[in-house]
Amino acid sequence: MVRILVRGLSKFFASRAVLEDVSLSVEPGETLVVLGPSGAGKSTLLRCVAGLSPFDAGEVQVNSWVLRPGAQGLSAGAALRQRVGFIFQDFGLFPHKRAWENVALAPRLVRKLEAETAREQALELLAKVGLAARAEAYPHQLSGGEKQRVAIARALAMAPAALLGDEITSSLDPELKWEVVETLLRLKGEGLTLLLVTHEVGLARQVADRVLLLVEGKVVEEGPTQTLLSRPRTPRGQQFLSRLL
Ligand code: ADP
Numbered sequence: 001m002v003r004i005l006v007r008g009l010s011k012f013f014a015s016r017a018v019l020e021d022v023s024l025s026v027e028p029g030e031t032l033v034v035l036g037p038s039g040a041g042k043s044t045l046l047r048c049v050a051g052l053s054p055f056d057a058g059e060v061q062v063n064s065w066v067l068r069p070g071a072q073g074l075s076a077g078a079a080l081r082q083r084v085g086f087i088f089q090d091f092g093l094f095p096h097k098r099a100w101e102n103v104a105l106a107p108r109l110v111r112k113l114e115a116e117t118a119r120e121q122a123l124e125l126l127a128k129v130g131l132a133a134r135a136e137a138y139p140h141q142l143s144g145g146e147k148q149r150v151a152i153a154r155a156l157a158m159a160p161a162a163l164l165g166d167e168i169t170s171s172l173d174p175e176l177k178w179e180v181v182e183t184l185l186r187l188k189g190e191g192l193t194l195l196l197v198t199h200e201v202g203l204a205r206q207v208a209d210r211v212l213l214l215v216e217g218k219v220v221e222e223g224p225t226q227t228l229l230s231r232p233r234t235p236r237g238q239q240f241l242s243r244l245l
């Protein structure tokens with residue numbers, strides 16, 4: 001079980017702060033959705049938590065792995081990324097590899113699984129995201145929702161204890177979003193810790209236990225999903241949600 005803690009995280013691009021004193025926690029088995037407008041710093045925050053980008057102040061803690069400011073602070077990042085899966089908005093699938101090969105790749109290379117074992121595991125994971133019949137397909141033969149589910153299966157292939165997702169439904173047509181949401185709800189049911197960032201209130205409403213609003217790099221408010229989305233307390237929160245609802 002994984003707990004994610006972010007304390008006082010700040011990050012600057014040139015001299016401009018894109019994240020300012022951001023703190024959050026995701027309890028084991030909990031789903032936190034960080035919601036905010038475009039440019040709020042959501043992707044940057046997620047990359048910092050994943051150990052993919054350095055930051056300037058604060059601390060990220062995922063179980064016993066601690067990331068500290070600066071490039072050296074990422075040294076725990078490689079170990080952390082073996083236990084934490086990361087899903088991007090644009091799927092990031094290898095176009096010349098079949099669905100199952102995309103899923104089997106990291107277990108082969110990083111965990112040194114035998115080819116046949118990795119293939120069997122990949123087929124099981126594709127079945128789990130409802131894609132057993134599409135295992136031999138190449139990415140260009142899959143719909144957006146299918147590609148995103150392959151990306152989820154690929155993240156699951158490393159047996160992560162937590163999944164981080166960046167706008168994972170944003171590029172999908174409304175009817176395809178549901179396929180991904182359903183998959184997320186199933187994983188949630190299995191106790192996976194989820195940290196998702198999005199500008200989509202719908203995703204937050206469907207999967208979040210708690211929501212944190214991020215505006216201009218700052219945490220504006222946070223709370224249980226229903227309460228926060230229906231009765232935001234702060235003017236910034238009210239402003240953001242009123243523009244969307
Ligand atoms: P979001 O994901 O919420 O849309 P981002 O984290 O992508 O926001 O970006 C937050 C801010 O940081 C934006 O103003 C963006 O232009 C800026 N930014 C992101 N990446 C870089 C970079 N590599 N260099 C300079 N500025 C960046």
Ligand code: MG
Nearest residue numbers: 042043044167
């Ligand atoms: Mg983004």
